[in-house]
Amino acid sequence: MGKILIKNIKGLVQAGENFPVMKRGKEMAELPIISNAFLALEDGVIIEYGSMDEWGGIADWRGIEIIDAEGKYVLPAFCDAHTHIVFARSREEEFVDRIHGLTYEEIALKGGGILNSARRLQEMSEDELYEKTKKRIDLLKSYGTGAIEIKSGYGLTVDAELKMLRVIQRLKENSDIVIKATFLGAHAFPSAYKENHRGYLDLIVNEMLPIIGKEKLADYIDAFCERNYFSVEEMAEVLEAGAKYNLVPKVHVNQFSALGGIKKAVEMGALSVDHLEEITDEDIAALHGSNCMPTILPSCSHFLSIPFGDARRMLNAGLPIALASDFNPGSTPSGNLQFVMSLACVKMKMTPEEAINALTINAAYAMGLSDTHGTISIGKKTPVLLTKEIPSLAYIAYAFGDNHVERLI
Ligand code: NIG
Ligand code: FE
DSSP: OOEEEEEEEEEEESBOSSOOSSOBGGGGGOOOEEEEEEEEEETTEEEEEEEGGGOOOOSOOTTEEEEEOTTEEEEEOEEEOOOOOOOSOOOHHHHHHHHTTOOHHHHHHTTOHHHHHHHHHHHSOHHHHHHHHHHHHHHHHHTTEEEEEEEOOSOOSHHHHHHHHHHHHHHHHHOSSEEEEEEEEETOOOGGGTTOHHHHHHIIIIIIHHHHHHTTOOSEEEEEESTTSBOHHHHHHHHHHHHTTTOEEEEEEOSSOOOSHHHHHHHTTOSEEEEOSSOOHHHHHHHTTSSOEEEEOHHHHHHHTOOOOOHHHHHHTTOBOEEOOOOBTTTBOOOOHHHHHHHHHHHHOOOHHHHHHHHTHHHHHHTTOTTTSSSBOTTOBOOEEEEEEOSOSHHHHHSTTSOOEEEEO
């Protein structure tokens, strides 16, 4: 990798020392920017940064790559703390069904949805899944994503769940960006267990988790806590079983209904609670003062035409917010975090500064990467993104649909 000097940067964003691990409420409006700046990296580690006026020059020019960033911004790379990027194929036929008036829930009840993806994935080889996913990851990198959390959950049998997690393991080993793995066996009840929830929970707890624990195939554990999916009690049972293998909860809650899953997940030490299209005062009270990161997925709201998370209400209550893509074939066939930023601003009335905090420092926290990602600080091995020439940071959200990222470094 060697040495890289980025000079004449129009704005160096989120650079500084002694950041908190997350920004909450009003703090999210604050985004430090050094204008006319430089940034020096050695083997990916930040070794120096500051304003061009303070720049002392280079003592040793050998092997150094110099990037002139005139008119361009440098930010910590975006972190995507919630994806289902390992999947067999797209589901645009369900998208057309929804145009004709069916709801996401109705499609799922007639065998579409997650069970549709599970059937396809069960039939596909590990190698093919790996190759397909790798291409998707390369695309996301070109949009400025520098770390990705990936869930299982389209397997729903012992073999297929392990296959997914092994694909994620291989991606971890072979990618130049950090990947975290989340076990989501509790994504949906397979048809054979529709009337036998106990049987599927036993499969997760007694068959899947012991192998996942032994082979260290996951960092986190997830469950889809929702009506027609997993109840609060069922989610709690899965999370408790995961805790025996040191899997920290990161859960799907409050997408269509507020069942009390947030309070339970926070009590059980969840690192994040994700979706939150629906939220109650009790949910907000449970999150207040906790170490759990509320994570909103606005591309899912856009694509399913469901409510957007109430970011202003959460920020007014002093909560932190992370934003993520939810990239998956059913509810969010896009992992473009620049589009997520645009939706957060347009639909959730977050300011560009709040959205960037939600995609960097807070998103890094939501995937356990505060030590390496999300801020630009001396000694941190942090991927950064270089924008194209743009008039302002707000322009990334404003001129939606274009890729404003030139490269990931
Ligand atoms: O996060 N809500 C649960 N899981 C995914 C959608 C899964 C699918 O439809 O395939 C989500 O939106
Ligand atoms: Fe999801």
